[in-house]
Amino acid sequence: xxxxxxxxxxxxDPLIASGRNTAGLWRVVALGVVLVAIAVAFSxxxxxxxxxxIMTFVGVLAVVGVFCLFGLAAGLFRFAASExxxxxxxxxxxxxxxxxxxxxxxxxxxxxxxxxxxxxxxxTNGLPVGVSRLFAGQSEASEAIYRLSRAAKDGRSAIxxxxxxxxxxxxxxxxAKAFWYRVGVRPLPESDETQKPLVIWSVEDITRDxxxxxxxxxxxxxxxxxxxxxxxxxFSADAHGRIQYLNSTLTDWLxxxxxxxxxxHLNLKDIVRGDGDTLLxxxxxxxxxxxxxxxxxxxxxxxxxxxxxxxHRAARLAxxxxxxxxxxxxxxxNAPDTEEELRAAEVRFSRFFNxxxxxxxxxxxxxxxxxxxxxxxxxxxxxxxxxSLELQPLxxxxxxxxxxxxxxxxxxxAANRSEVEPVDALLSVEGDHAVRLYLSASEMSHGxxxxxNVYALDMTDQRKLEAQFAQSQKMQAVGQLAGGVAHDFNNxxxxxxxxxxxxxxxxxxxxxxxxELMQIKQNANRAAGLTRQLLAFSxxxxxxPQVLELPLIVDDLTVLLKRMIGEKNTLAVExxxxxxxxxxxxxxxxxxxxxxxxxARDAMPNGGSITLRTSNVEQADVAGLGFDGMAQADYVLxxxxxxxxxxxxxxxxxxxxxxxxTKELGKGTGLGLSTVYGIVKQTEGYIYPVSVVGIGTxxxxxxxxxxxxxTEETAKAIAAVAPARDLTGHERILLVDDEESVRAFSAxxxxxxxxxxxxxDGGEEALEVLEDENYKIxxxxxxxxxxxxxxxxxLKHVRETMPNLKVIFVSGYAEESVRRDIEDDxxxxxxxxxxxxxxxxxxxxxxxxxxxxxxx
Numbered sequence: 001x002x003x004x005x006x007x008x009x010x011x012x013d014p015l016i017a018s019g020r021n022t023a024g025l026w027r028v029v030a031l032g033v034v035l036v037a038i039a040v041a042f043s044x045x046x047x048x049x050x051x052x053x054i055m056t057f058v059g060v061l062a063v064v065g066v067f068c069l070f071g072l073a074a075g076l077f078r079f080a081a082s083e084x085x086x087x088x089x090x091x092x093x094x095x096x097x098x099x100x101x102x103x104x105x106x107x108x109x110x111x112x113x114x115x116x117x118x119x120x121x122x123x124t125n126g127l128p129v130g131v132s133r134l135f136a137g138q139s140e141a142s143e144a145i146y147r148l149s150r151a152a153k154d155g156r157s158a159i160x161x162x163x164x165x166x167x168x169x170x171x172x173x174x175x176a177k178a179f180w181y182r183v184g185v186r187p188l189p190e191s192d193e194t195q196k197p198l199v200i201w202s203v204e205d206i207t208r209d210x211x212x213x214x215x216x217x218x219x220x221x222x223x224x225x226x227x228x229x230x231x232x233x234x235f236s237a238d239a240h241g242r243i244q245y246l247n248s249t250l251t252d253w254l255x256x257x258x259x260x261x262x263x264x265h266l267n268l269k270d271i272v273r274g275d276g277d278t279l280l281x282x283x284x285x286x287x288x289x290x291x292x293x294x295x296x297x298x299x300x301x302x303x304x305x306x307x308x309x310x311x312h313r314a315a316r317l318a319x320x321x322x323x324x325x326x327x328x329x330x331x332x333x334n335a336p337d338t339e340e341e342l343r344a345a346e347v348r349f350s351r352f353f354n355x356x357x358x359x360x361x362x363x364x365x366x367x368x369x370x371x372x373x374x375x376x377x378x379x380x381x382x383x384x385x386x387x388s389l390e391l392q393p394l395x396x397x398x399x400x401x402x403x404x405x406x407x408x409x410x411x412x413x414a415a416n417r418s419e420v421e422p423v424d425a426l427l428s429v430e431g432d433h434a435v436r437l438y439l440s441a442s443e444m445s446h447g448x449x450x451x452x453n454v455y456a457l458d459m460t461d462q463r464k465l466e467a468q469f470a471q472s473q474k475m476q477a478v479g480q481l482a483g484g485v486a487h488d489f490n491n492x493x494x495x496x497x498x499x500x501x502x503x504x505x506x507x508x509x510x511x512x513x514x515x516e517l518m519q520i521k522q523n524a525n526r527a528a529g530l531t532r533q534l535l536a537f538s539x540x541x542x543x544x545p546q547v548l549e550l551p552l553i554v555d556d557l558t559v560l561l562k563r564m565i566g567e568k569n570t571l572a573v574e575x576x577x578x579x580x581x582x583x584x585x586x587x588x589x590x591x592x593x594x595x596x597x598x599x600a601r602d603a604m605p606n607g608g609s610i611t612l613r614t615s616n617v618e619q620a621d622v623a624g625l626g627f628d629g630m631a632q633a634d635y636v637l638x639x640x641x642x643x644x645x646x647x648x649x650x651x652x653x654x655x656x657x658x659x660x661x662t663k664e665l666g667k668g669t670g671l672g673l674s675t676v677y678g679i680v681k682q683t684e685g686y687i688y689p690v691s692v693v694g695i696g697t698x699x700x701x702x703x704x705x706x707x708x709x710x711t712e713e714t715a716k717a718i719a720a721v722a723p724a725r726d727l728t729g730h731e732r733i734l735l736v737d738d739e740e741s742v743r744a745f746s747a748x749x750x751x752x753x754x755x756x757x758x759x760x761d762g763g764e765e766a767l768e769v770l771e772d773e774n775y776k777i778x779x780x781x782x783x784x785x786x787x788x789x790x791x792x793x794x795l796k797h798v799r800e801t802m803p804n805l806k807v808i809f810v811s812g813y814a815e816e817s818v819r820r821d822i823e824d825d826x827x828x829x830x831x832x833x834x835x836x837x838x839x840x841x842x843x844x845x846x847x848x849x850x851x852x853x854x855x856x
Contacts, residue, residue, distance in 0.1 A: 035061075098204035101131055102188070104196040105153050116203060120169025131183060131201045136788055138164050144183065152185045152199045159184035161206070180210045228258075233308070233329030237280070241268040250329055255301035271298050280312055280325060298329070307332045359435075359456035362442055364449045367393050367410040371450065379435065379458050380427060394454065398435070399426040406437065413439040413452045424459070434459040490812030491739045493834035496524040498745035501837030502752070524834070545583045545683075547706055550614050550636055551575040557590060561597050568607035571597075576615035582636050583706040588679045595676050596640040596699050603644030603697060613639040617702065627700075630686045634705035639698055646693040655689065727841040728754045731778035731848055735759050736766045736794065737810070738786045742833075746781065749837045750844065763789025767797055775802055779848060781831075784811040792822050799827075806847050810835070 038057075093100050099116030103109045112128040121134055132149055135141040144160035151158035160183050167179035181203060188198040227234060233250030237243050242264040251258045254271060268280055280294075294310040311328040353360065359376035361369055368391035369382075376382065380397050395403050395410075402425035412420045420439045427433040438455040442448070500521040507514045554573060562571050593612070600610045617625075617635040647655070656677040680687045684704055691697035733755050737743040740761070747757045758773065760766035763786060770777060780798065784791040791809055798805060807828040822828060831843045 096202075098182075098202050101128070101201040101203075102198055103130060103152075103201065104198055105155065106196075107132065107149075107152075108196075110198065119203060119205075120167070131185075131203060133788060134168065134203070135162065135164075135183075138162075138168075140164055141181075148183060148185050148201075152201070155187045155197060155199070157184070157186035167207075179205070179207045182206045233331070235271075235327050235329065237268055237325050237327075238264075239323065241280075243267065243271070244324065253300070253306055253329075253331060254298065272296065280310075280314065280327065295332070358458070359454075361394065361454045361456070362450040363394060363410065363452040363454060364391070365410075365414045365451045367395050367407065367452070369394050376456070379433075379456060381433075397428055398437075399428055402426070409437070409439045410452055413441050416441040432460065432463070434463045488812075490833040491742055493524050495739075495741035495745050497521060497834050497836050498742075498749060498840075500524065502745070502748060505752075505837075545585055547581050547583055547708070548586055548589070549579070549581055550638065550703075551579050553586060553589060554593065554612055554614060554638075557593060561594070564594070564598060565601045565610060569601055569604060570609045572609065572611045574611065574613045576613075578616070579614050580616055580634065580636050580705040581708075582683075582703040584683045584703060585679075589683075592676050592679050592701065593638070593640070595673070599673070600640060600642035600644060600697070603642055603646075605645075608643035608696075611639070611641040613637075613641070615639075616705075627686065627688050630702065635685075635702040636705055638701040638703070640701075641696065641698040643696040646695055646697055647689070647691040648693055652689055652691060727838075727845050729845065729848060730754050730756070732756045732758070732773070732776060733844070734766060734769060734773075734777045734780045736761075736763065736780065736782040736786075736791075738762055738783060742783075746840060749840055753841055755844070762786050763791075763794035763797070766794055770798070770802070777802070777805065779806045779808065779844065781808045781810065781844070784809050795822065795828065806850070808843060808847055 093102070093111060093113045094115075096113055096115060099119055099122070100113045101109060101116055102111040107130045109128060109130060112122075116122055117128065119134065121137075122128055132145050135145045141162045141164060144162050148158050148160055162181045162183055164179050164181065166175045166177070168181070183204075184202045185199050188200055190197050228248040230247065230249060233253055234245075234247040235243055235250055236245040243266045244263050246254075246256070246258070246261055246266070248258050251261065256266075272280065292310075292312045294312055296308060296310060297305040298308050300306055309330040309332055311330070312325065313327070314323070314325040354374040356373060356375060359373065359379045361372040361376050364370055370391065372382070382392075382397060395406055398406060402423055406423045406425065409420050409423050423437040423439070425435055425437060427435060435456045436459050438457075440453050440455075442450045442453050500517055503517050504514070504521070507517055554575070558571065558573060565571055597610060597612075604610075615637045617637050619632050619634050622630060622632050622635070655673050677687060680701055680703075686702040688700045688702075689697060690700065733750055735743060735747050735750070735757055736759075737746065738761050743759055743761065747759055750757050758769050758777070760769050763782075766780075766782070782791045782794055786794075789797075791811075795807060798807070808831055809822075809828050810831045810833055812833040829843065829847050831840065835843075
């Protein structure tokens with residue numbers, strides 16, 4: 001990509017110094033004026049000036065002119081070329097290995113280099129954007145970019161490392177990968193050539209460096225862990241006999257605490273009995289590294305001896321000094337010396353060999369099974385009877401997809417290659433049993449058929465956990481997508497519902513268009529209910545309990561449920577008399593019923609009937625139901641009954657566990673009933689399954705009866721007889737929303753009730769409007785999610801000059817999730833999207849009345 005200097009007309013380039021050129025030009029003009037003045041003086045006073053003086057002056061000018069010509073020709077001096085300096089300065093910036101942006105302290109860009117233009121989002125309509133805007137859409141970067149922006153404005157140097165999942169522009173291929181960027185800002189030296197102080201921003205992708213550092217650190221930690229927990233001891237000492245390192249195995253043998261060990265605080269004399277430390281301090285005089293085998297006694301912390309065999313290395317450096325030693329320690333205290341001890345050791349080894357939690361087998365060079373331990377038969381479902389005729393190849397016990405890789409690994413191990421990659425395989429037996437096979441060359445004597453050792457770890461449970469984790473990641477991604485779709489859809493619904501309300505003001509019930517307008521509004525309200533379900537699915541919608549009549553909720557779902565269960569299943573709904581009200585979130589309750597009905601449909605592959613019942617359960621009858629853990633109280637019962645296959649008692653005990661499912665792979669996530677259980681518990685209710693195999697299943701949901709308090713009854717009575725509220729006003733309102741249709745409806749609705757409305761499509765424009773109106777605004781209504789400057793950021797700026805201004809935030813997300821991003825969340829009101837004409841007018845009137853205005 002080519003360099004990206006900005007146009008001279010719109011963005012003058014402060015990198016090119018022009019002040020000196022201008023000063024030089026004025027000097028030349030001044031010299032010319034002096035010479036012209038002298039010439040004019042000679043012309044007027046030629047008679048009074050002697051001829052020899054005139055000739056002398058002309059001769060001096062001639063000599064100076066000749067000297068200047070020779071100087072120019074020889075390159076002793078030359079005229080400064082502004083374009084040359086411009087080219088050089090651009091070339092220097094463009095050669096930087098990172099993105100660079102030169103701007104003033106207010107963020108006005110003067111120059112960017114080619115590397116900066118390669119970042120996703122760095123160019124908009126052919127023009128570069130500032131670093132703050134480049135990272136504006138990344139919530140992880142907001143705090144760091146804010147600190148850098150403050151440093152730039154203050155003329156300070158600062159640097160931040162920023163982590164962004166998916167990277168700038170959102171990598172589709174690596175959407176879950178973390179990308180790292182190092183962003184810095186520093187002031188440039190001030191000079192007469194620039195009108196404003198400049199800063200230079202740097203943006204560098206350091207993802208690879210971070211990955212390399214983390215990988216190296218993990219490898220180092222792994223190597224240290226292997227060394228610490230190896231079955232042999234290890235220590236290292238310096239040239240003075242001070243121990244620099246002890247591994248965990250050796251500290252255990254010697255009785256020391258590894259946590260208390262400090263490098264250099266322990267000497268060889270402390271752990272080697274007698275004069276044995278001199279054996280470890282010799283080294284070869286020629287500097288060659290050589291391994292010695294030394295049998296010696298080490299001394300435990302309690303003074304007892306530990307017989308060991310040392311594999312010891314020590315060498316002298318080029319200058320003759322002894323270097324650090326490396327010593328491997330083998331414990332010989334339990335080495336068998338007699339035939340009886342050898343037999344006992346063989347018995348112990350056989351016990352360990354057969355009691356390991358993983359399978360072990362030895363193979364010949366062709367991969368046929370020679371010997372196995374006990375767990376091998378259990379994991380591989382292998383009895384060993386096949387070897388009565390001939391040895392069975394282990395390759396036949398694993399799935400076809402891994403056999404070629406396993407054959408190559410056997411060949412590599414038989415050839416005694418140092419690194420043999422482990423093989424992940426599925427077993428050929430029924431089910432989804434998975435194993436990881438580690439292969440190595442056998443150290444048996446020459447001529448033995450046992451050529452390859454195989455160690456097999458049962459990975460079945462881990463594979464299931466990995467699959468469950470992957471499924472949960474998918475569900476999370478779907479939830480995030482659903483939340484984003486619902487948020488954007490709420491903006492559209494706000495405009496549809498709002499403009500429908502405005503049209504209904506002009507078309508009364510007798511108008512031919514009234515019914516069509518009502519259909520538009522009703523369907524938009526139904527769509528708003530769908531967005532609430534999407535937000536609940538994405539966990540962006542918190543519980544909003546309200547008093548509900550269960551029969552009405554069930555009846556409203558009937559049409560949807562009949563479509564979901566298909567034609568071969570029937571749905572019946574039965575309601576008891578005078579069903580008590582309950583207090584619950586209507587969206588979550590609908591989700592519970594839908595989930596249970598879908599499960600009932602799946603339990604009847606050949607068709608059947610589903611029955612929904614509602615009834616009252618009095619406190620006195622609860623004990624007789626026989627359900628454990630249910631408190632004594634009045635409940636409203638919802639029964640979801642099917643005539644399906646039923647469930648065994650073992651399945652019933654697990655059905656509410658996350659990821660547990662009896663459905664085929666790919667047809668269930670195992671999250672449905674656990675979600676149902678969580679919703680019912682949040683509502684302070686209970687759910688119990690009753691099932692008989694071959695007959696059917698009934699899920700019983702008990703929701704607490706809601707008894708209205710005296711305050712609620714009074715408020716309900718007042719609302720029923722209260723006169724219509726006066727929603728008109730005359731106050732000045734600032735409306736901020738980047739969605740044009742939502743802003744247009746809201747402005748029109750407020751103006752129709754008498755308010756003076758000022759509009760802004762973002763935070764920056766809102767600040768300009770406030771300044772133009774001399775901050776004489778009574779109320780600000782702002783969207784939360786906006787590009788460049790969001791609602792909470794706008795609130796911070798507004799509070800600096802108008803600390804008492806009333807603010808209403810509007811958003812498609814739940815109020816609780818929005819308030820988490822607001823520092824002073826108690827100073828703002830909230831209006832959820834989508835909202836109607838009456839809702840926005842009522843909310844504005846309510847807030848203004850709290851301020852002491854709005855009353856006529």
